[in-house]
Amino acid sequence: EVQLVESGGGLVQPGGSLRLSCAASGFTFSNYEMNWVRQAPGKGLEWISYIGSSGYPIYYADSVKGRFAISRDNAKNSLYLQMSSLRAEDTALYYCARIDCSTTSCGWFDPWGQGTLVTVSS
Amino acid sequence: QSALTQPASVSGSPGQSITISCTGTSSDIGAYVYVSWYQQHPGKAPKLLIYDVTNRPSGVSHRFSGSKSGSTASLTISGLQADDEADYYCNSYTHSGSWVFGGGTKLTVL
Numbered sequence: 001e002v003q004l005v006e007s008g009g010g011l012v013q014p015g016g017s018l019r020l021s022c023a024a025s026g027f028t029f030s031n032y033e034m035n036w037v038r039q040a041p042g043k044g045l046e047w048i049s050y051i052g053s054s055g056y057p058i059y060y061a062d063s064v065k066g067r068f069a070i071s072r073d074n075a076k077n078s079l080y081l082q083m084s085s086l087r088a089e090d091t092a093l094y095y096c097a098r099i100d101c102s103t104t105s106c107g108w109f110d111p112w113g114q115g116t117l118v119t120v121s122s
Numbered sequence: 123q124s125a126l127t128q129p130a131s132v133s134g135s136p137g138q139s140i141t142i143s144c145t146g147t148s149s150d151i152g153a154y155v156y157v158s159w160y161q162q163h164p165g166k167a168p169k170l171l172i173y174d175v176t177n178r179p180s181g182v183s184h185r186f187s188g189s190k191s192g193s194t195a196s197l198t199i200s201g202l203q204a205d206d207e208a209d210y211y212c213n214s215y216t217h218s219g220s221w222v223f224g225g226g227t228k229l230t231v232l
Contacts (some may be wrong), residue, residue: 047222108173
């Protein structure tokens with residue numbers, strides 16, 4: 001079964017740091033591009049970062065650029081998000097999601113993990 | 123990186139059809155086939171409904187269909203059922219290599 005499991009969320013003070021992890025199983029992780037998507041409480045989905053299958057290229061949403069860093073360890077089948085200088089507005093459920101492919105195209109998010117909650121508050 | 127524009131809410135009665143629009147620009151929806159739609163029930167992770175504008179993954183009901191005209195994509199749900207009540211999000215690849223979601227549409231089945 002193709003599965004993504006996020007971990008590492010929790011309560012952190014404004015200005016603090018946190019590292020999220022996403023463990024992949026059921027597929028050849030090193031062949032797939034990955035993303036982080038977040039959802040603030042009661043709000044919509046926000047794409048925040050992308051990483052290519054080999055760790056490059058990397059892209060960020062303007063809202064997290066310079067504060068968050070995406071990375072991956074293909075040997076460990078894991079995706080990471082290092083978050084620093086956290087703000088109250090970063091409070092959200094953070095999902096990892098794979099870019100899935102057909103025989104001719106790659107360009108949609110499937111599957112998604114169940115999410116890990118990050119709360120930024122003093 | 124402005125969000126794609128979706129109506130905040132739509133509603134319909136069981137058995138009816140509804141369409142949710144998703145408006146972008148020539149730098150995202152208008153330029154690429156990488157337009158997808160997701161269904162999200164409360165407390166659940168998003169679920170892929172449509173990819174590459176019109177394609178349905180295996181296991182997704184034929185009642186869900188997608189289309190695109192210019193910079194506007196659309197999701198149509200026919201034969202509305204109670205379980206279709208959920209939030210729906212569109213997504214597109216963009217010219218900058220990033221991705222962008224719509225603001226989401228809450229579907230109410232009356």
